[in-house]
Amino acid sequence: MLWASATGLKLIQLLPIHDTTATHSWRDSYPYAAISVHALHPLYLDVNGLSQSTAATKLLASMEPMRQELNQLEAVDYEAVLKCKWQIVKAIFPNEKKAVFTSASYQRFFQANKHWLEPYGCFSVLRDKYGTADFTTWSETKYQPELPERLMQLDAEALLIQYYVQYHLHQQLKSAVSFAHDHHCVLKGDIAIGVFKNSVDVWQNQDLFNVGAQAGAPPDDFTVSGQNWGFPTYNWPQMKATQYQWWKSRLRHMEQYFDATRIDHILGFFRIWSIPVSAVEGILGYFQPAIPIYEEDLKQIGVHFPVNRLYEPYIHIKELKKIFSDSFQQIADEFLEMGEEGYFQFKEPYNNQRKLDNYFKKLAPTTYHKWLRQALMDMHASVVLIKDPNSDNGYHFRFNMQHTASFKSLHLSLQHALNELYHDYFFNRQNQLWKKEALEKLPVLKNATQMLICGEDLGFTPNSVPEVMHDLGLLGLYVQRMPKMMGEMAEDLSKVPYLSVVSPSTHDTSSLRGWWLSLSHSQQQLYYRQVLHQHGESPTGHDLPGWLNQLIIRHHLQSPAMWSIFLMQDLLNMEDSLHIAEVDKEQINHPENPDQYWRYRMPVSIEQLLELKDFNKNLKEMVESADR
Known part of the structure; x- marks a missing residue:
């Protein structure tokens, strides 16, 4: 707080601070898996x-x-x-x-x-x-x-x-x-969207959670297999029947300590990505609630064969030879059994991702075993549809089903028809349902607390999200490198609404330095000229110079957003002497790694930071000149 005061900063944001002690090991370092809210x-x-x-x-x-x-x-x-x-x-x-x-x-x-x-x-x-x-x-x-x-x-x-x-x-x-x-x-x-499955809250309130499902997120540019957080999903009808008392209690407890709060993955109040417990990867999940695709819908577009062809793993001998080459027969003998006309299916001990994962956990973690495990996991995910466990003939599209061998082997006319139905399913069919879900929950939560609520609304976002958040006065999050408009290189920070938070990085992304170094020179040049409006050539070399890091920070401070919030890493990197040698160590979390050890530490202590008079004076001038 003394450093914040010395630099003119008016807000300190924390990651979740609740107890996560489940195993008494480093695995408990993940702050979003609380054993108590x-x-x-x-x-x-x-x-x-x-x-x-x-x-x-x-x-x-x-x-x-x-x-x-x-x-x-x-x-x-x-x-x-x-x-x-x-x-x-x-x-x-x-x-x-x-x-x-x-x-x-x-x-x-x-x-x-x-x-x-x-x-x-x-x-x-x-x-x-x-x-x-x-x-x-x-x-x-x-x-x-x-x-x-x-x-x-x-x-x-x-x-x-x-x-x-x-x-x-x-x-x-x-x-x-x-x-x-x-x-x-x-x-x-920071309020995590979920709680750990082995937590006090689930133990005490088992009717409020669906322990037969796992919450996560669909695939994105960073996690091509999706994310599986392992949290049980919420039993929202039961939450509603109890007038959301569990949520109200959670918010009022947080209110003792915080003036504002970030609601992690606020999209979960519209719909949550639900993954069956039989799956390991998020790719095999689907949004809940959602209006399924029914067999009648499929028949209308030309699916006149048994639907199990679309929801069972597509394993043909041609695919086996392509993936495993000369060793395909050995792999087939161990894990698969022959069906009809060159098709295979998994043997019972390996017939879902969870069973397969448990098998490989018993083996030495060699490079070969890791490769084989992933290849077989991918085969499990080679489906077009996922069966709805609550509907006899309801199905959900597998996210990015167009990339699967199952889809590619279909006739082109059927591929086209499935693509149209897929687009309608994700971008039209659910809109009103998801809006209704959010408007049932979020007003109740907002009215339960005096805290300013900021929603982390990144990712695959329903069309109704900006409208609902605006109408309820909830702040959205804008990360410049993750523009909300498809096809844009970066978010135009000069056009973000007042009720928002802007940030160049999050705990789930690389630091500004890490991001800059991941760009090609042409991408750096484009950002330098078109986003930062600088002339000439962008800096070359193997690092983001402190002055340019500072320019990006200043760019964020000058946005019309209510709050401009920065990782400490990005603030410290305005000073070249504070750069750490291995830039990857500045990233707090790698979302694609379920075994991430959360252990980032600043290269200087707060006491040492207070002694950096010129650095602090410069940061304070930046804040004041932006009228913040």
Whole structure:
């Protein structure tokens, strides 16, 4: 906050800060897979604020070499930091618990948050007892109101230490909020569209979630197989029947800490990309809700053969020879069984992506096994249609079905007819349904909070999204390199609406440096002249010079958008001396990698940043000259 104040910045945006501890490993570093939408992450606990006793002071002094060692690392060691903090908490807790639990402040906190704190505490205790967050394997497969009392009798310490940590996290964050406001800075949070399938929220409210489906996103330029986030989708009819109380509670809880919030993937309130649990890749998903294609629709365009030809994997001997060459027979003998007229189908142990994935997990991760796994996964995805599990004769088009061997082998006239039906299905058929869905949910959520709501509306966007968001006063997101108008090189930031946020990068993209280096020289030149309106040749070389990085930042600051928000990486890269050697390490998340380790760390500390007087003065001048 002190640095924000020194540079004239008026908003600090954070990634989700809720507890994600499911495995006690680096895999929990993914902040969008919360085990609770209320509990804060123990990773952010300031252990120095737990106690001022002599014993605590000595303990922290003994841990100082470890703290310095961890802080000197180039990237965050998630596991070591969390382990270290829990070690300190467990050492301090026995001597401090009585004073905390008898305080009026704690009593107020407990009563106000009991509805989520007790289930969270129980979940954490049972997760550690059973060695897994998968509650379907526990004896206590569903939360029961009497469980906190029972666990208090069995292991009070294990339960109470969870309450203790959450109380301190709450107090510390509230203190930080007050400090920010005192320095004329607002805080913006981030609400993930989903929750982890093995979470307190699903355990406690199983009727609100569809655990037989996985949420994700369709393919795009960055993830050709789509994204599978692994979250259960929402049971919206049941949410509506309960007057959206779960969502209202979630927003009101966030409101304690944040003045504004980003709603991750706000398109999910219009429709969500739903992937069957039998699939691994997002490519085999479809939007829900959606009006299916029926067999009658298919007959009208000339599908006079059994429809299973379009929804079962297309595996012909010609394709096998093309993919596997001389080893096709060996592959076929192991994974496939012969059908009629040169066609094959998967054997039962491999007849969906999930089974196939489980098989390869047992094998050594060699280059060959990785290639073979992906080739077989692609064969599973070689379909034109996906069956609707809720309709006897309803189907959904596989996204980008035109690229499949299944589609390409059809007669050209049928390809043309399917393409027309495909376009109608995605761009016309669903519009009113998706608009209706959003208008049922989003006004209720907006009216439940005083926070300014900003929606992350990137991706495959229904036509009704801009209209609905404008009418409800919700801010949209504009990332210059990801123009909303197809065919454009970059978003024209001078024309974005006031109710919007502009940003050159996000946590899911490369930094400005990374993006610039991914462009060809001709693309760099085009951007330099047509978007930044500069004359002459664009800079050449193996980096984005700081002055040009600064020019792009200034370009964003001058847009009419209400907020112009930047990754710290992009701000720091205005100074050449702050560039890190490996530009790829500036990217926080690679969406195409389901095993991403979220561990980015700034090349300088905040304390060091405060000492960069010229840098800070320059940034402040940029903000002020843009009248922000």
